[in-house]
Amino acid sequence: MTRTTRSAGRRDRRRFLQRVLGAAGALLVSGCNQLTKTDWFPKVLGVADQASEAAAKLVATRRSMAQEFTVADLSPSFRSNGTSDPENPEYRALAAGGFAEYRLEVGGLVAKPASFSLAELRALPSRTQITRHDCVEGWSAIARWKGTKLAALLDAVGVQREARYVVFHCADPMGDDGADPYYESIDLDDARHPQTILAWEMNDAPLPVANGAPIRLRVERQLGYKHAKYVMRIELVQSFAHIAGGKGGYWEDQGYQWFAGI
Numbered sequence: 001m002t003r004t005t006r007s008a009g010r011r012d013r014r015r016f017l018q019r020v021l022g023a024a025g026a027l028l029v030s031g032c033n034q035l036t037k038t039d040w041f042p043k044v045l046g047v048a049d050q051a052s053e054a055a056a057k058l059v060a061t062r063r064s065m066a067q068e069f070t071v072a073d074l075s076p077s078f079r080s081n082g083t084s085d086p087e088n089p090e091y092r093a094l095a096a097g098g099f100a101e102y103r104l105e106v107g108g109l110v111a112k113p114a115s116f117s118l119a120e121l122r123a124l125p126s127r128t129q130i131t132r133h134d135c136v137e138g139w140s141a142i143a144r145w146k147g148t149k150l151a152a153l154l155d156a157v158g159v160q161r162e163a164r165y166v167v168f169h170c171a172d173p174m175g176d177d178g179a180d181p182y183y184e185s186i187d188l189d190d191a192r193h194p195q196t197i198l199a200w201e202m203n204d205a206p207l208p209v210a211n212g213a214p215i216r217l218r219v220e221r222q223l224g225y226k227h228a229k230y231v232m233r234i235e236l237v238q239s240f241a242h243i244a245g246g247k248g249g250y251w252e253d254q255g256y257q258w259f260a261g262i
């Protein structure tokens with residue numbers, strides 16, 4: 001990506017934020033600009049300031065699309081962060097078999113609990129998008145993702161009326177004793193957003209293990225840690241209070257914000 005597109009994108013986002021947040025927002029946005037010149041600051045507004053979540057919701061920015069890029073913008077390499085090869089014997093056996101035996105379980109508050117092979121997931125409506133991944137650790141990278149629209153998967157199983165969140169249970173054990181698997185959650189607005197996909201392809205090749213094979217979430221208006229890799233099971237819930245530390249995600253349980261977007 002060129003410097004010009006970069007700053008143009010930044011200007012566009014700034015203008016957009018100023019438009020939707022009004023005068024108070026303009027102050028907030030220009031203040032943030034002075035504090036940080038990084039590309040990902042608009043997403044970080046949600047993390048840095050609880051008030052921006054309310055503001056964003058008020059003006060319905062949650063329906064907006066994340067910026068998409070062109071093949072010319074693709075990063076020469078896309079690093080792996082967090083787990084790069086889950087230390088989980090069941091997962092390793094699936095990987096050794098090329099994920100032929102993999103099945104994504106979908107349950108909880110759904111009309112028809114079901115499990116899906118990779119072929120079945122590929123047969124559902126899919127989307128391809130070139131987007132920028134922004135990690136709170138301060139790096140970004142652009143890749144092309146293809147995957148099943150999460151909305152289509154939800155329609156296939158039928159979401160019950162009481163359901164409010166989608167929880168993603170992952171294969172990788174976390175923590176010193178490896179007792180807590182990685183997990184994440186998003187609300188149904190984000191789950192049904194057109195750019196929210198369960199990606200099985202990255203840069204026109206099968207998703208590598210380092211980046212979450214066979215399936216990883218792309219939830220483009222949220223920061224990197226929300227993009228669960230190695231997704232094994234999806235659960236529709238009314239609350240995530242009963243899951244692990246009760247904060248809706250592995251990093252949230254360690255103190256990160258649950259809402260990591262605009």
Ligand SMILES: Nc1nc2c(c(=O)[nH]1)N[C@H]1C(S)=C(S)[C@@H](COP(=O)(O)O)O[C@H]1N2
Pocket residue numbers: 078079080081082083134135136170171172182183210211212224225226227228229230
């Ligand atoms: N299952 C699982 N998902 C995960 C992580 C992880 O360690 N385990 N790390 C998260 C973080 S912090 C980031 S930035 C991205 C990294 O994705 P990448 O490895 O494709 O760069 O995955 C997110 N999803």
Ligand SMILES: [Mo]
Pocket residue numbers: 081134135136137224225
């Ligand atoms: Mo991250």
